Amino acid sequence: MTLKRFIYCSVSIILGSIVLIFSACNSPEKQKNTAHLVSDNTVTFPHKVQAEYASGFHISYHENHKLLEILKPFQDKVDTLRYALVPRELVEEVDVSGAREIPIPVRRMIATSTTHIGLLGMLDANSVLTGMVGAEFVYSSEVKSQIESGTTTSLPQGELNKEKILAMDPDLLMISGGQSSQFDNYRVLIDSGINVFVNAEWLETTPLGKAEWVKVMAALLNKEQLANKKFEAVADRYQKLRAATDTVTHKPLIINSVPYKGAWFVSGGNSFAAQFLEDAGANYPWLETEDTGGLRKSFEVVYEQGLKADIWINPGTAESREDLLAKDSRFKAFKAFETGQIYNNNRRKRPSGGNDYWESGVVHPDILLADLIKIFHPEIVPEHELYYYQKVQ
Template sequence: MKLVALATLVAAFGSSVLAASGGSTQGLQSTECVAAGDASKNLYATKSEVKYAKLFTIEYHDSYKVVNDLAANGTYVLYQCGSERPSVKNADAYIPIPVKSVAAWSTSAAAFIEALGVQDHVQNLGTSPSITSACLQELLAEVIKPFDEGNSTSVDVQEQNNTVVFNMPGGEDANATNTAFSSEYLETSALGRSEWIKFFGAFFNAEERANKLFDEISSNYECFTHKANSEFNKLRPVVAWTSYAAPSSFNNNTAYWQISVAGYKYDLVRDAGARMLNTTSRTQSTMFSSAAAFLDALEDVDIVIDESFVSYTYSELLKNYGISGSNKAKYPWAAAGRVFRPDRIQSTAGGLDWFESPVVFADALLQDVIGVAHPKFAKSAYSPIWFRNLSKDEPVAVVTASNCTDMYAARKDPAATCSSIDFQSANPTDSAYSGVDVSQTQDLIYDISKSEIISGAAALRAAVVATLGGAGAALAALYVL
């Protein structure tokens, strides 16, 4: 695999969309603790309204908020510091706000915190080698302490020394009294995942920042959707999200192949002016016990996005998928070399930004999927942010702390401004997708009822957790979607 230094992508990790930095109160409200006599006043004039996300809610009261993670069945009471702690039925944690010391186990939580520009409050981070943010890497080198993941006693102390610990369900120390679980990875829409910026913003009284950033993301996303579906209303290549798991002790030494049909991927593919390979499975992923059954489902696919939990070459992928020179022409995506992996941006340790920035910035993610589905969508040259063409051995960009210009600046949305892009329709006669039925705009449905299917995704989740340890629970959850 070729490696290159970060060039044009540096700006995506060091600039500030809000000009907020450590210590700045711009875009924050009720930044000071209150006296007991002031607690009855309405302290939260700016509120966040949840529009797209289905898995969290925020209820506002005069001096406290009730935040619910509906997927984790968690209720978190956020009360203004200095005020009397309210009593809320079935509360899982009472957390004084604005939070002053924060820990996060998942890389996506860290990305949301940095997007808000409040990383100056972070004391501890988990899975730190996987973090790709240049400025969080610099903070880890100078200020933030990684969790001592090899010592559970030490971890307990680190957690209790924070006002709040952000985690994903199934992660470390689920019994901590200051833990707030977040389930952004379970949202069924791309914008729903991004809207969790409001969930995190509530803990910092950063509703103004969260609302402003999400409004910009959603507006840009909708512009991309409108343009893509206007320009590509006929030419809609079929996209499949796939992965391969090699035989190991974690899966009874039995390989399996997977097609993901997660809801947010449907959104992205359709909104990009393409079609999704669908299966009749009611789960978010369909797992095949043989390469033959798996390949049968991919026979009419134009583009493959491989999310295998390995890093390998194109020839290795073809071998793992069961494709040789004799049958390669049977599969449009293999014959044309349209195989992509979302691993372009990595940390030195091989951590993928795929589990950080795209969760926050749905507009940038949609822009990238448009670039995969319609490579010549813009009249000017377009370089993908996260996807690289594996068949062309495109390089990865390794991010290091040296790429950071201001470690307390808010993480910038890497998306281009949609309104500034001059879209152009691809002519079917000139297109690489010569085998596409240009009259068909619906998803390609593959009937799995007679295929060799493995029920459930527990084996994959167990394999990732066993490989990475408890801190890998968040990654495992993402990989089975």
């Protein structure tokens, strides 16, 4: 072979190798792989969580990151939000395509709903909370102490003070998914590098589905083992209580809530509130409807049911029967009013407005179910004392 031919062949081989390498690096298969592993270092996650009751999230575990997908983050959209939860020591090396990266474990978090405190409390992680929006509505004694000492910063309800949040530099700002357009309110924070996380537990339609979002919090905090242990105990007790009502021969007729501006919003048949009533052995007039949230009814329609309902629960902010009569004197004709069978979920409520029903109640549907069974079928749980509920006197 001549020298010229040798040089030509060598150059061709080198160029061909470069093309092959370039093509391999940009092939769909290679891009898929780099989304999971871009470092020689690997991290194993010995404890994992999976959704069994919740329909709004999915978690998968990969080398060097956890992929957390929020399947229905907003009330009006089902577009999936993807978060790559990456160990702090690898944040400069891992890049997951199409996902917002969050360093874990989260150490400093700002919450915008008291339900987020319930999730933290179940994991013994209140110390992570460095900011609380609407702090006046907090029930937890531990968190209130943190707020009073300045360990947790109180942020006003309403429009977020973006400058203050930026100055606090949290690892995570947790919000509740409402309308998707509200997400634009956080654009400045997102563009400034603040991790805004959408917690959509409130869109779940079952009590255990809502409670299971503690596993999402656990994935953010690397507390999967504790979450599995505590949630399993809650789910087990809930299912045993629910099964105990299968044999009841009489189901009391129940109405709930109070009218507002001429309409009466009751719980839709596919809502978590209606699921509670069914599991507790109640006869609920709108159980067969398909609504997953509030169901708008006329005053007259619900009033007709109220005249014969055995028990009335969750009558707004009422703390006494006088409060109800002040709202509408016609309530005096209700059967439940005459017999004194009216119960509200405000037993654990602070003068400032904090109600533990909306806080720890989200992760303790077993206790809530026990309360309702105590009200509807006291013979099933004779030793149980009402925890979240109390009789309206």
